[in-house]
Amino acid sequence: MRLLMLGGTEFAGRAVVEAALGRGWEVTVFHRGRHEPPAGVVPLLGDRTRPDGLAALARGEWDVVVDTWSSDPVAVRDAARLLAGRAGRYVYVSSRSVHTWPPAAGLSEDGPLVASSPDATGVPYAEAKRGGELAAVAAFGEERVLSGRAGLIIGPWENVGRLPWWLNRIARGGPVLAPGPHDLALQYIDVRDMAAWLLDACEAGLSGPYNLVSEPGHTTMGELLDACVRATGSDAELRWRDPETVLGAGIEPWSGLPIWLPPGEAYDAMHTGDVSKALAAGLRCRPAAETVADTWAWLCGLGGTAPQRTDRPAVGITPEQEAKVLGP
Structure with a gap:
């Protein structure tokens, strides 16, 4: 081809x-x-x-x-x-x-x-x-x-900064603000799985629109952040806080704490899409732990600094914002 x-x-x-x-x-x-x-x-x-x-x-x-x-x-x-x-x-x-x-x-x-x-x-x-x-x-x-x-795309070569921010923050260790609930279901796609499906679809002659993300609940917020702890080998302590506490501190979902959206309208839009059409056409999504580990390996190869798109704002919260929620 x-x-x-x-x-x-x-x-x-x-x-x-x-x-x-x-x-x-x-x-x-x-x-x-x-x-x-x-x-x-x-x-x-x-x-x-x-x-x-x-x-x-x-x-x-x-x-x-x-x-x-x-x-x-x-x-x-x-x-x-x-x-x-x-x-x-x-x-x-x-x-x-x-x-x-x-x-x-x-x-x-x-x-x-x-x-x-x-x-x-x-x-x-x-x-x-x-x-x-x-x-x-x-x-x-x-x-x-x-x-x-x-929908949400993560994995190696990410230049938006979402998963790299979590990996770098957790790698620094210490108490880490983890936005709950722990079992919040996530829907995303590893960029490599997306690429593989697109090429498969080309070879199969497919046309038309396809929702191209994992099944809803492919992983959870807890599983994703636990995988970050394991991949980095960090001594980070995830301290879970409920959405009301996080939002009450003025922290923005998605941009302040990347990937995370509290239950509600925006969450439903991002993390509950019907992907049955793509799954029937062969979409396969690797485990979250593999995506996290491979992204960390790629990030380490860059010295920890991920590329950043110039047309997208940087993501993440400051240590001061985090400390405000975690307390003494």
Whole structure:
């Protein structure tokens, strides 16, 4: 298979590239040159946000294009239009955020969607992802487009900082604020499992939208943080506090304490999606302990400092915020 990866040097794109190389695929990586692409790919340089930024893609043919773009849909529109006659399929890494808010607990791919357009610019994340889906379909047609609607993505190469923050905090040891409840069910996907399923789906000729996360309750907040303690070998003591205590201290869910959302509307939206369609199509998710251990090994190889996307704010709380909740 010949793969064109739009991006491919960071997180989700990097995982797709590594998975494709592992299968012996021929991989071309179109990127801006900010990071070195993996060895073994054909690199093409360009910036799709600039005039003539797609010039490097004017020639060439591929079986599959994979695109993780999450900003203005016009960038997906322009790339898809350019490639429609020279590529077999277009795989767009979308998001479950494309559903209108608040999405009901247990929502499948058929739920109501936000309004958007392939021509949209300057729109919020949900509209950007939905517009990207529409742009791909407009150029390639429904039968040649696969939209993988991801939720929470963690694992090696993460450049958002969620799991790396927990690993680094727990590695420092001592009392650690653990947001409860301990048995709070989590739904996420290891980026490598996402990449593997997308390539499997390409080989199987699948199309249409698929919710692309684990089953609800694949792990729990307690299991995840316990795995962080084991992976780091830390003497950290997890001190569990109920959601009311954490929220009462002014700590923001998701951004202040990454991954964690207290039970309620946002939790239902993020951690209870219906993924039966993807599971029936072969999605398999590795144990949380493996994701945590591999992410820690990768992080240690970087000296403990994970890459950070410039378009996303840093996550985590300060020692002062933590101490306020834990007390003396």
